[in-house]
Structures are given as structure tokens and as C-alpha cells.
Amino acid sequence: xxxxxxxxxxxxxxxxxxxxxxEYDNPIPGWWHVIFLGSVLFxxxxxxxxxxxxxxxxxxxxxxxxxEKAEKIMFGKLMEIPMGEEKVLRVTGNPDWxxxxxxLFAKNCVLCHASKGEGLIGPNMTDEYYKNVTDIxxxxxxxxxxxxxxxxxxxxxxxGTNDIALVAGYVVSLRGKNIPGRxxxxxxxxxxxxxxxxxxxxxxxx
Numbered sequence: 001x002x003x004x005x006x007x008x009x010x011x012x013x014x015x016x017x018x019x020x021x022x023e024y025d026n027p028i029p030g031w032w033h034v035i036f037l038g039s040v041l042f043x044x045x046x047x048x049x050x051x052x053x054x055x056x057x058x059x060x061x062x063x064x065x066x067x068e069k070a071e072k073i074m075f076g077k078l079m080e081i082p083m084g085e086e087k088v089l090r091v092t093g094n095p096d097w098x099x100x101x102x103x104l105f106a107k108n109c110v111l112c113h114a115s116k117g118e119g120l121i122g123p124n125m126t127d128e129y130y131k132n133v134t135d136i137x138x139x140x141x142x143x144x145x146x147x148x149x150x151x152x153x154x155x156x157x158x159x160g161t162n163d164i165a166l167v168a169g170y171v172v173s174l175r176g177k178n179i180p181g182r183x184x185x186x187x188x189x190x191x192x193x194x195x196x197x198x199x200x201x202x203x204x205x206x
Contacts, residue, residue, distance in 0.1 A: 104166055
């Protein structure tokens with residue numbers, strides 16, 4: 001019996017001999033082959049579906065969808081209000097949106113209008129006098145399209161519609177603060193309407 005086991009063991013050894021070490025001639029288990037072939041098949045299907053199938057959105061489409069959802073969370077119903085006085089007044093009456101407008105102002109406008117809107121190259125935004133503007137719609141137009149032969153550059157290529165509304169809302173909120181800075185320019189215009197403070201219902205799909 002022992003001799004038979006020895007013979008079976010010797011038969012299982014390969015002819016390979018490395019520093020006196022021999023290896024058994026044991027086949028790779030069948031389950032390993034199944035996993036390997038399954039992995040190969042899965043990789044082919046993955047490439048075909050993910051990279052070439054119209055059923056799966058591209059990474060750019062996923063990014064656009066994520067940005068749209070983020071905007072819905074941030075802006076809610078404000079996105080559905082047409083650009084105009086009401087949209088800006090709702091920004092002015094909402095502390096969170098107003099803070100976003102201040103951040104955009106700090107990023108894009110301080111070079112000309114200074115950190116608090118008191119004016120540097122551009123006019124002081126904190127008094128009661130305005131150039132190229134007679135109402136809130138005028139503020140929107142100047143931000144979007146520029147003014148004074150591009151001395152005030154158009155921002156519509158940099159800022160989206162909601163961003164322009166946020167900046168306009170912040171600019172409206174600066175009126176009457178009378179922060180010392182650039183001297184008074186332009187004409188005294190009628191007061192702006194009061195901010196709209198009532199909440200807007202937020203609807204988020206998905």
C-alpha cells in the first residue's frame with residue numbers, strides 16, 4: 001500500500017528540478033478557468049456597453065446631469081422665473097442666494113468695483129447714483145452685456161443666467177450703504193422695489 005502511494009506520488013512529480021526542489025504536476029482547478037474566462041467575457045461586454053452603447057450616458061452627460069441637479073438644489077424654483085426684476089428681488093430677499101451673489105461678485109467684480117462695492121476703476125455701487133442704469137433691468141443688462149464701450153465688460157460669456165441674477169441681486173442690496181470710496185457719478189434714480197422674501201417651493205426630480 002505504501003509502495004503504491006509512493007509510486008502515485010512519484011508519477012505526479014514533473015521533471016523540473018530547481019535546486020533540488022521538484023513540483024507536482026497538478027492541473028489548474030476547473031473553477032479557476034471558469035473565473036478567468038468569465039472575467040474575459042465580462043471585460044468585452046463592459047467595453048461594448050459602457051463605451052459604445054447609447055444606453056449608458058457618457059461621463060460628460062453624467063456631469064451635466066449632476067450639475068443640473070445641483071442647480072435645482074441650490075436655486076429651486078428660481079430657475080423657472082424668467083430673468084427680470086422679480087428674479088433679482090427674490091435673490092435680494094434670500095440670504096443664501098444673496099451670499100452666493102456676494103461670492104460671485106468677489107470673484108468677478110472686485111477688480112473694478114472693490115471688495116465692498118465702493119468703486120475703484122468702476123463706479124461706487126453703494127450710493128444712490130448710477131451710470132447707464134435707471135432700474136433693476138438696467139443692472140441686469142449692464143452685467144450681461146457690458147457698458148461704456150466695453151469699459152464694463154460683458155459677463156454673459158462667463159456667468160450663466162442664474163449667476164447674473166445672483167450678482168444683480170447682490171448689487172441691488174448694496175444701494176444706500178454709502179461706503180466711502182469712488183466719488184459720486186451718474187444720476188439719482190428712483191428707489192428699487194422691496195426684496196421678495198417669501199419662500200419658493202423647491203422641486204427636485206430624481
